[in-house]
Amino acid sequence: METTVPKLIADTTFERQSPSVEALRRLLKHRSAQVGMVLLGILIICAIFAPWIAPYDPIKPIRTATRRSTPCIHFLGCPANKEQHIMGVDGNSRDLFSRIIYGSRVSLKIGIQSIGMAILVGGLLGALAGFLGGWLDNVIMRCMDVLMAFPGILLAIAIVAVLGPGLMNALYAIAIIEIPIYARVLRASVLEVKDRDYVTASRSMGASNTRLLFTRVLPNAMTPLIVQGTLGIATAILSAAGLGFLGLGNQPPTAEWGSMLSEERNSVFNAPFLVFFPGLAIMMTVLSFNLIGDGLRDALDPRLRGSGA
Amino acid sequence: MLQFLAKRLLMLIPVVFGILLFTFALTRLVPGDPCYVMLGEKATKEKCDDFKKRFGLDKSIPEQFIRYMGNLAQGDFGTSIVDKRAITDIISERLPMTVELTFFAMIFSSVFGVLLGVISALNRNSWADMGTMLIANMGVSMPVFWLGLLLAYVFAIWLKGTPFFIPPSSRLSAGVSLVPLAKIWHLENLTGMSRFLLQLISNSAILNGILTGNITLVRDALWHLILPATAVGTISLAIIARMTRSSLLEVLGLDYIRTARAKGLIERLVISKHALRNALIPIVTIIGIQIGGLLGGAILTETIFSLPGVGSAMVDGILMRNYPVVQGFSVVIAIIFVFTNLIVDLSYAYLDPRIRLE
Numbered sequence: 001m002e003t004t005v006p007k008l009i010a011d012t013t014f015e016r017q018s019p020s021v022e023a024l025r026r027l028l029k030h031r032s033a034q035v036g037m038v039l040l041g042i043l044i045i046c047a048i049f050a051p052w053i054a055p056y057d058p059i060k061p062i063r064t065a066t067r068r069s070t071p072c073i074h075f076l077g078c079p080a081n082k083e084q085h086i087m088g089v090d091g092n093s094r095d096l097f098s099r100i101i102y103g104s105r106v107s108l109k110i111g112i113q114s115i116g117m118a119i120l121v122g123g124l125l126g127a128l129a130g131f132l133g134g135w136l137d138n139v140i141m142r143c144m145d146v147l148m149a150f151p152g153i154l155l156a157i158a159i160v161a162v163l164g165p166g167l168m169n170a171l172y173a174i175a176i177i178e179i180p181i182y183a184r185v186l187r188a189s190v191l192e193v194k195d196r197d198y199v200t201a202s203r204s205m206g207a208s209n210t211r212l213l214f215t216r217v218l219p220n221a222m223t224p225l226i227v228q229g230t231l232g233i234a235t236a237i238l239s240a241a242g243l244g245f246l247g248l249g250n251q252p253p254t255a256e257w258g259s260m261l262s263e264e265r266n267s268v269f270n271a272p273f274l275v276f277f278p279g280l281a282i283m284m285t286v287l288s289f290n291l292i293g294d295g296l297r298d299a300l301d302p303r304l305r306g307s308g309a
Numbered sequence: 310m311l312q313f314l315a316k317r318l319l320m321l322i323p324v325v326f327g328i329l330l331f332t333f334a335l336t337r338l339v340p341g342d343p344c345y346v347m348l349g350e351k352a353t354k355e356k357c358d359d360f361k362k363r364f365g366l367d368k369s370i371p372e373q374f375i376r377y378m379g380n381l382a383q384g385d386f387g388t389s390i391v392d393k394r395a396i397t398d399i400i401s402e403r404l405p406m407t408v409e410l411t412f413f414a415m416i417f418s419s420v421f422g423v424l425l426g427v428i429s430a431l432n433r434n435s436w437a438d439m440g441t442m443l444i445a446n447m448g449v450s451m452p453v454f455w456l457g458l459l460l461a462y463v464f465a466i467w468l469k470g471t472p473f474f475i476p477p478s479s480r481l482s483a484g485v486s487l488v489p490l491a492k493i494w495h496l497e498n499l500t501g502m503s504r505f506l507l508q509l510i511s512n513s514a515i516l517n518g519i520l521t522g523n524i525t526l527v528r529d530a531l532w533h534l535i536l537p538a539t540a541v542g543t544i545s546l547a548i549i550a551r552m553t554r555s556s557l558l559e560v561l562g563l564d565y566i567r568t569a570r571a572k573g574l575i576e577r578l579v580i581s582k583h584a585l586r587n588a589l590i591p592i593v594t595i596i597g598i599q600i601g602g603l604l605g606g607a608i609l610t611e612t613i614f615s616l617p618g619v620g621s622a623m624v625d626g627i628l629m630r631n632y633p634v635v636q637g638f639s640v641v642i643a644i645i646f647v648f649t650n651l652i653v654d655l656s657y658a659y660l661d662p663r664i665r666l667e
Binding site for chain 1: 332
């Protein structure tokens with residue numbers, strides 16, 4: 001009887017991928033992150049190609065349009081002799097769809113820039129506090145406690161009170177309220193990494209503190225910061241919309257979703273679409289970052305998988 | 310427990326000091342001469358000198374700070390630049406509204422958040438679970454004021470003519486009003502902190518109604534809070550539901566739950582007595598963290614429902630450059646927030662004896 005012995009294929013190798021490639025692979029397979037990335041992709045395309053996608057100017061009123069007229073889509077049976085306005089016309093006779101498209105630029109800008117600033121400042125403070133310890137740690141973290149003692153939006157309002165209302169000032173205010181979060185996250189992460197063997201080894205070989213911090217500790221302590229940063233962009237966009245809604249952020253006529261909502265809030269009972277679409281745009285944008293953030297957390301730290309529910 | 314409380318109170322001192330320093334710095338950081346900023350460009354030099362003297366701005370910065378702290382300790386928050394009213398009066402008028410809204414939003418989000426989380430965890434991967442988590446994800450991403458506007462639209466327009474109709478109206482219905490407690494209790498001569506506290510209680514429609522036995526007032530005030538509290542509480546509800554689900558799932562997988570089931574306990578007791586109590590610590594943490602968000606949500610939402618609260622007072626303060634008002638509200642809310650967090654910390658210590666011993 002002849003037996004078949006499975007052949008050992010000598011050249012089968014299991015390629016070991018770097019942790020970041022592994023994480024990226026896991027992220028791309030993550031179901032909710034996929035939804036988030038598609039939403040964010042659409043948003044980025046809208047922001048970059050706004051002038052080509054938007055059928056009208058976002059700021060100039062359309063003379064032929066009736067104020068607060070309902071959405072008119074030819075495809076869905078709106079008479080061809082009427083001008084097409086997918087999301088209707090706002091109270092200043094501007095095409096709402098065009099304003100929503102342009103609004104994506106402002107939201108992305110605020111979200112990414114403010115969190116970028118917060119990560120830079122907060123991360124640096126947290127890293128120094130965690131790495132150097134002692135009185136510096138105490139001073140920095142107590143200052144962070146004071147900033148955390150204010151409810152976020154209240155602190156943002158107080159900062160805007162000093163700086164004055166406006167888009168850039170809202171951006172700074174949001175960056176400041178987010179600083180303590182990143183300081184805390186990075187401090188905790190640095191505290192965990194700084195006692196690892198490879199850091200001790202490097203230190204015993206005579207590496208300076210700066211070198212240790214920037215080449216050994218920080219690169220290995222960044223994971224929680226990446227997750228927190230993505231989720232933070234979502235919060236920042238919500239805060240910016242809130243400030244815009246209160247009239248303290250973006251000033252008209254620039255298209256920004258929060259202030260668009262605020263301008264039309266009194267017409268919610270007779271032209272609800274003017275309130276519905278800007279809110280939906282904010283929700284979808286925030287949702288995309290939240291979903292990607294959840295996916296990143298699962299992908300970067302397999303131990304936590306599923307714990308975020 | 311007392312020792313724990315004393316330790317936590319001591320730790321609050323630097324934070325409260327920091328809050329005072331920060332809010333003091335707020336008005337001093339305004340670019341330009343505070344006098345011209347507050348009185349306008351056309352103010353004369355004499356007017357400015359008088360203004361600086363009145364507000365102590367001619368003194369050195371440390372002196373000004375000590376004076377500021379001294380005034381606060383006596384319950385003096387300064388006067389509004391626009392209408393010369395005492396800031397304490399404005400705070401006692403506006404703060405109860407925001408606190409009531411935050412409180413009911415918290416009750417709403419905690420009760421329904423934990424309930425939805427438990428349902429989700431017990432029916433893991435079912436339609437109920439997926440539906441709850443979908444709503445939770447959307448809830449986390451919604452701007453609170455947008456939800457408020459949508460709720461106002463649905464309940465006032467769609468449900469008009471049904472028993473579910475709720476008017477998106479102001480604090481109280483026409484014809485219902487509250488009588489100041491000072492008047493009823495003949496305490497009109499009170500001054501300082503006690504007057505401030507009495508006004509705070511008196512201006513809270515619900516407390517006022519309960520204390521004076523005015524049921525109509527309480528019912529009407531609660532009725533008007535349903536929509537705003539739902540709007541403000543929804544985001545927190547979503548977060549609490551997510552946390553309850555994951556925390557309960559984690560606990561349900563532990564050995565002692567298996568033991569409880571093995572010894573024949575009925576499932577309801579296993580969940581309520583064994584699992585939920587231990588799953589509660591992270592849930593209480595998350596509820597505590599939500600308080601700031603809820604306060605912020607209340608500030609953003611009250612304008613939609615024409616509720617006279619802190620939000621509109623602060624925004625008006627900023628637009629009219631009425632800095633003492635902004636400063637006063639910031640101090641009071643930050644201090645309330647700090648003490649609420651203390652209560653949350655104490656509740657952990659109650660739930661988890663290990664924390665007390667640390």
